[in-house]
Amino acid sequence: MAKRTRRVGYGLPVVLAIGVHILALLLTLLRLPESEPTPSSSSVVQATLISDVTATDQAQYAEEARARAAQRQAEEEAQQQAQQAAEQQAQEQARQQAAEQQAEEEAARQAAAEQAEAEAQRREQAAQQAAAERAEAERRQQAAEAERQAEIKRQQAEEAKRQAEAEKKRQEEEAEKQRQAEAEKKRQEEEAEKQRQAEAEKKRQQEEAEKRRQAEAEKKRQQEAAEAAAKAAAQEALNDSIANEQERIANAQQSDQASNNFINLVKRAVEDQWHLPASADNGLVAQVRVRLGPSGELLAASLTRSSGNPSFDRSAIQAVEAAAPFRELQQLDAGLQRRFRDFNLRFTPGDIQ
Amino acid sequence: MNDSMSIPHLIMNASLVVQLVMLLLLAASIASWVVIFQRSFALARAKKAQKAFDERFWSGIDLNELYQDVPEGYEAEGAEHVFRAGFREFNRLVPKTRSSEAVLDGVQRSQRVALSREEDRLNSHLTLLATVASASPYIGLFGTVWGIMGSFQSLSMAQQATLSTVAPWIAEALVATAMGLFAAIPAVIFYNRLSSIASRLLGEYEDFAEEFHSILHRNLQGRGGNQAA
Numbered sequence: 001m002a003k004r005t006r007r008v009g010y011g012l013p014v015v016l017a018i019g020v021h022i023l024a025l026l027l028t029l030l031r032l033p034e035s036e037p038t039p040s041s042s043s044v045v046q047a048t049l050i051s052d053v054t055a056t057d058q059a060q061y062a063e064e065a066r067a068r069a070a071q072r073q074a075e076e077e078a079q080q081q082a083q084q085a086a087e088q089q090a091q092e093q094a095r096q097q098a099a100e101q102q103a104e105e106e107a108a109r110q111a112a113a114e115q116a117e118a119e120a121q122r123r124e125q126a127a128q129q130a131a132a133e134r135a136e137a138e139r140r141q142q143a144a145e146a147e148r149q150a151e152i153k154r155q156q157a158e159e160a161k162r163q164a165e166a167e168k169k170r171q172e173e174e175a176e177k178q179r180q181a182e183a184e185k186k187r188q189e190e191e192a193e194k195q196r197q198a199e200a201e202k203k204r205q206q207e208e209a210e211k212r213r214q215a216e217a218e219k220k221r222q223q224e225a226a227e228a229a230a231k232a233a234a235q236e237a238l239n240d241s242i243a244n245e246q247e248r249i250a251n252a253q254q255s256d257q258a259s260n261n262f263i264n265l266v267k268r269a270v271e272d273q274w275h276l277p278a279s280a281d282n283g284l285v286a287q288v289r290v291r292l293g294p295s296g297e298l299l300a301a302s303l304t305r306s307s308g309n310p311s312f313d314r315s316a317i318q319a320v321e322a323a324a325p326f327r328e329l330q331q332l333d334a335g336l337q338r339r340f341r342d343f344n345l346r347f348t349p350g351d352i353q
Numbered sequence: 354m355n356d357s358m359s360i361p362h363l364i365m366n367a368s369l370v371v372q373l374v375m376l377l378l379l380a381a382s383i384a385s386w387v388v389i390f391q392r393s394f395a396l397a398r399a400k401k402a403q404k405a406f407d408e409r410f411w412s413g414i415d416l417n418e419l420y421q422d423v424p425e426g427y428e429a430e431g432a433e434h435v436f437r438a439g440f441r442e443f444n445r446l447v448p449k450t451r452s453s454e455a456v457l458d459g460v461q462r463s464q465r466v467a468l469s470r471e472e473d474r475l476n477s478h479l480t481l482l483a484t485v486a487s488a489s490p491y492i493g494l495f496g497t498v499w500g501i502m503g504s505f506q507s508l509s510m511a512q513q514a515t516l517s518t519v520a521p522w523i524a525e526a527l528v529a530t531a532m533g534l535f536a537a538i539p540a541v542i543f544y545n546r547l548s549s550i551a552s553r554l555l556g557e558y559e560d561f562a563e564e565f566h567s568i569l570h571r572n573l574q575g576r577g578g579n580q581a582a
Binding site for chain 2: 016
């Protein structure tokens with residue numbers, strides 16, 4: 001009856017025991033990677049720039065990491081916009097300058113012509129009146145034009161306008177003085193000249209009409225061009241100012257965020273590599289000046305403020321050297337890059353001892 | 354981080370002594386588990402056999418029949434072994450002596466021998482469990498102490514003593530203690546459980562021996578030729 005169960009063998013127990021151990025090993029393997037959270041980095045290194053001090057908070061890490069891609073796009077767009085705006089501004093300025101130059105040149109030319117005419121009038125009284133009248137008409141047109149231009153320019157750019165206005169006023173005053181003098185002379189000479197005038201008048205009138213027509217056409221052309229330029233310039237100026245404003249705001253935010261971002265990256269990299277010497281107190285502060293190459297490689301790390309503890313100072317410099325290169329520098333704007341090529345890191349041991 | 358601190362990685366990177374300690378502990382753990390399973394099965398079977406024999410013995414069967422109804426080469430276990438040893442001695446002694454005292458003494462002696470054999474069988478290998486349970490924490494502790502000694506020796510050579518330079522050493526040293534505890538805890542639990550089962554079984558055997566002895570005694574007292582009740 002009990003023959004079958006002489007002894008309990010060891011085969012099955014061995015198999016079961018090994019099975020238990022393999023199971024335990026698998027459990028440790030499976031559970032360990034999940035249950036081990038990455039330790040949060042405690043902020044031990046305080047980084048401050050030489051040029052600007054940025055406020056850093058821990059919460060920004062994740063946020064920035066998320067927004068970084070979007071930021072980069074925005075940066076590119078802003079750059080493009082800025083370039084376009086700059087080009088437009090440059091074009092506009094060039095156009096304004098050209099218009100001003102034209103106006104000035106014209107004014108100078110006309111003034112010269114007036115002077116020459118006045119002299120000619122003095123010399124040749126018969127020809128004087130015609131020239132005077134022509135000059136008057138031109139002067140009037142010119143003044144009106146100058147005034148219009150001056151007004152437009154006042155709206156556009158105050159400084160340029162002020163200069164242009166001043167110049168134009170000066171010119172106008174001169175022209176007026178000349179005009180008055182000429183008018184007086186004319187009045188004195190008029191009576192004597194009437195007879196001669198009558199004869200020459202018809203020819204002169206014809207000539208004048210032709211000249212006026214030409215002058216008017218030219219005037220219109222200039223006016224139109226000036227008006228168009230002025231309108232375009234005004235609009236552009238408005239757009240520019242808006243765009244500039246937006247750009248400035250965007251740039252400020254971007255640079256703030258980007259600088260925070262980069263600073264945080266540098267801080268964390270340095271923190272990771274920083275091994276505190278055993279002799280370090282809590283109160284020690286060392287400041288290390290870090291100079292980076294354009295691609296983020298470390299050019300020099302020098303101690304700008306010693307903590308008084310040589311091993312602590314050495315550990316700080318070694319941490320920077322170990323953490324370099326900071327390749328993230330390449331992702332920054334050119335302007336920011338220049339700023340971050342040279343910055344200070346302040347090392348203060350926290351409660352880690 | 355995760356990768357370098359995983360337990361297999363730590364074991365692989367441990368120093369030789371710590372690795373040997375770990376190997377020893379692993380062997381002890383496996384051995385203790387083998388014993389745990391083997392004893393569990395054996396004791397469960399013994400319990401079952403004891404119950405079956407109990408029922409059979411008290412079912413009013415003739416003792417001679419019970420004694421002879423056994424296949425060839427069969428070695429009885431437990432209470433049956435006690436019964437058979439006692440009954441064999443009884444059968445041998447009754448024709449030779451008239452003294453019931455001498456017969457009962459002989460029966461008792463042979464039963465005592467059988468009981469001690471049974472006790473030996475029940476408790477066999479349980480000492481291994483006890484050894485593992487008590488020794489493996491110390492072995493693991495030795496591995497840990499050795500590993501931490503190594504870590505401090507390496508620390509004295511390092512320029513900067515930070516937690517990150519000491520941590521891997523201590524972690525891999527502590528694995529040894531963990532393994533010691535891993536081997537010891539089941540060994541302790543199952544040693545207690547299995548030895549209590551064994552002692553209860555042994556108690557039952559002893560009870561049976563006493564009862565059987567009293568039956569034989571009753572038979573001898575009122576005997577007039579008929580020996581078996």
